[in-house]
Amino acid sequence: GNSVTQMEGPVTLSEEAFLTINCTYTATGYPSLFWYVQYPGEGLQLLLKATKADDKGSNKGFEATYRKETTSFHLEKGSVQVSDSAVYFCALSDQKNSGNTPLVFGKGTRLSVIA
Amino acid sequence: GAVVSQHPSRVICKSGTSVKIECRSLDFQATTMFWYRQFPKQSLMLMATSNEGSKATYEQGVEKDKFLINHASLTLSTLTVTSAHPEDSSFYICSAGTGVGYEQYFGPGTRLTVT
Numbered sequence: 199g200n201s202v203t204q205m206e207g208p209v210t211l212s213e214e215a216f217l218t219i220n221c222t223y224t225a226t227g228y229p230s231l232f233w234y235v236q237y238p239g240e241g242l243q244l245l246l247k248a249t250k251a252d253d254k255g256s257n258k259g260f261e262a263t264y265r266k267e268t269t270s271f272h273l274e275k276g277s278v279q280v281s282d283s284a285v286y287f288c289a290l291s292d293q294k295n296s297g298n299t300p301l302v303f304g305k306g307t308r309l310s311v312i313a
Numbered sequence: 314g315a316v317v318s319q320h321p322s323r324v325i326c327k328s329g330t331s332v333k334i335e336c337r338s339l340d341f342q343a344t345t346m347f348w349y350r351q352f353p354k355q356s357l358m359l360m361a362t363s364n365e366g367s368k369a370t371y372e373q374g375v376e377k378d379k380f381l382i383n384h385a386s387l388t389l390s391t392l393t394v395t396s397a398h399p400e401d402s403s404f405y406i407c408s409a410g411t412g413v414g415y416e417q418y419f420g421p422g423t424r425l426t427v428t
Contacts, residue, residue, distance in 0.1 A: 241319075241418075243419070244416050300347050300362060303349075304356060306356070
């Protein structure tokens with residue numbers, strides 16, 4: 199079956215530090231990959247996505263590249279801010295039209311950025 | 314962007330009672346809604362897929378007679394936990410898709426505590 203493994207947190211960084219959150223996946227098909235972010239007290243929000251190999255998703259300074267050869271979709275940001283403190287979820291969908299397809303999530307990684 | 318609300322955000326109930334959780338799409342029509350359950354430090358696990366006007370599809374291991382799902386309109390799905398027990402205590406999250414494109418929109422979640 200499909201599964202997502204992401205690094206466990208919590209991750210604590212100083213402001214302007216470089217961030218990497220590792221995510222690897224197992225899928226029977228050719229999945230679409232996502233990163234969702236959950237700020238305190240709010241619902242999950244789509245941060246970025248990639249739908250085919252070598253695609254790079256990017257948003258708000260965050261990036262992730264769909265690597266089929268290593269089945270990975272690591273999240274990176276060059277310089278984190280305090281406002282980036284949240285829980286980050288890696289997820290996949292094995293259907294192209296994933297708005298109507300359930301997602302498979304990793305366990306989530308809590309990021310705390312200190313000034 | 315599209316907004317999904319959940320009500321209540323927190324509920325405490327006694328063992329043996331039933332609890333209803335509402336999931337509403339506030340500014341779009343949701344042809345499909347999903348109900349997830351999240352244990353502490355665990356992934357979001359899909360419980361069921363709810364389609365407007367038809368019976369929900371439950372994941373393996375989820376008791377459909379215990380977790381009643383009704384999707385009576387394009388903007389409202391409800392999850393009723395019947396005869397709740399302490400092991401049902403968890404964080405319940407809904408999401409909704411519009412039927413077009415990739416994105417799912419998540420509610421903020423409902424924390425259920427059964428005493």
